[in-house]
Amino acid sequence: MMRCIVALFLLLSAALALAGENCTVCHKKVVRGAHRGLPCLSCHLDETRTLANPASRESGAAGCVGCHKGYAALFDHAMGSRQGERDFVAASYGRVDKGFFGNNCGACHLGGCTDCHAGRGHEIGKPRDRDCFTCHKGYFVGTDYYGMAPREDSMRYQRGEVAYGEAYLKMTPDLHAEAGLSCGACHTMKSLAAGRKSAKVCTDCHEPDRRVPEHRIAAHLEKMECPACHSAWAAQEYGTFFLRFSNSPSQELYALRRDQAAEEYVKSAYLRRQDAPPLGLNARGMVSPIRPEFIAYFTDVRNDRAVWDENRLLAARWKAFFPHTVRRGTVMCEGCHENPRRFLLERKEERIYQLQAEGMTLPSFWDATGQQVVNGAFYPARRYQVLSGKTAEYRRAYLEKWQSLVNHVEASSAR
Known part of the structure; x- marks a missing residue:
């Protein structure tokens, strides 16, 4: 009888052991961070059919969304789907190279929750700015918040300080960065999961003085977005060149960064600027900063000769955007009211760059002819005629602006 009881006890003990977790017998993992103390199967779901990567896009983040409800929707929005980039490439470089997106555009965007949540193995935590800047750097809005502008592609300019894998120019940072606000102050997880770019607008915190x-x-308040006046600068790339080489030793003569394109490609820009961005209309019809999404040129080089048109223009697309370079000061009145070039209405006699003389198709980068804004429109010429009229009201405001500057005296030293 006693033997039967002991045997039954051992069987029950074995069954209980099998029913519990034994992952760490083989997997010497220690969970740290926000998930410390949680059993393995909270994320990996099933011991016999273990979910290897519970945070991955492929699994729909099945190991995360059991607790974090609704966040799988992130994979369907811009960060996950990359639909904007895919559409642009399909309409431009994809016309001449079907594999262009996969070979040249696959480094960024959401592959899983741990891309942002400090995913070093089993150390899960809240996103930090440095996690955002894995992708939001260079020509993508992000590091400009801390005053970092992309350098030219030529290796002679790839010098100085490096952050997040990019050599950068030191520029004026956003005043919110100077005040200590992180990306998450405006861009919350809930807003991103809902497909919104931010959780707040300027007037949620600021009342116009x-x-x-x-x-x-x-x-100004009814027709303009705040960054139209308050963006100190923005990175702008005019003329983005991709050259594809095959059986062409001359590729080695291009002293350019080679980490931005596939092995057979060389990438460079005709012109880069870091000043006040041009203005147009966004999807809401409001005056907004705009810049080239890309003015895309392509050359196919075989046996060191261009196969067909050199520098073939594939797309000239602009995009309304929000530079993260906000400052209190703004441009003077004439910076908009007497500056048609800023609205892509450059006068022919004032052109400096002669693009057509160089076989680049467009009459000018700052002439809307042959170009488009994908999420808005260029500022209409007829509206600019009204804008540039020096009415009595304009003259009074102009005088008042100058008086406010003349009468504004800063303290010479701290007291």
Whole structure:
């Protein structure tokens, strides 16, 4: 009888052991961070059919969304789907190279939750700015928040300080960065999962100061996005060249960064600027900063000769955007009201770059002819005629602006 009881006890003990987790018998893993103390199967789901990567896009983040409800939707929005980039490539470089996107555009965007959540093995935590800047750097809005602008592609300019794998120019940072606000102050997980770029707009925190002359002009507040005036600078790339080489030793003569393109490609830009961005209309019809999404040129080089048109223009697309370079000060009145070039209405006699003389198709980068804004429109010429009229109201505001600057005296030293 006693033997039967002992045997039954051993069988029950074995069954209980099999029913519990025994992952760490083989897997010497220690869970740290936000998930410390959780059993393995909280994320890996099933011991017999273990989910190897519970945070991956392929699994729909099945190991995460059991607790973090609704966040699988992130994979369907811009960060995960890359639909904007895919559409652009399909309409441009993809026309001449079907594999272009996979070979040249696969480094960024969401592959799983741990891309952002400090995914070093089993150390899960809340995203930090440095996690965002894995992708949001260079020509993608992000590191400009901390005053980092992309350098030229030529290796002679790939020098100085490096952050997040990019050599950068030191520029004026966003005043919110100076105040200590991180990316998450405006870009919450809930807003991203809902497909919104941010959780807040400027007026959620700031009330326009009516003592500022510009804020007393109704059209400024009713028709303009805040960054149209308050963006100190923005990275702008005019003319993005991809050259594809086959059986062409001359490829080695190009002293350019080679980490931006597939092995058979060389990438460079005609011109890069880091000043106040041009203005157009966004999807809401509001005046907004715009810049080239890419003015895309392509050359196919075989046996060191261009196969057909050299520098063939494949797309000239602009995009309304929000530079993360906000400052309190703004441009003077004439910076918009007497500057048609800023609205891509450059006068022919004022052109400096003669693009057509160099076989680049467009009459000018700052002439809307042959170009488009994918999420808005260029500023209409007829509206600019009204904007540039020096009415009595404009003259009064202009004088008041200058008086406000003349009468504004900064303390010479701290007291």
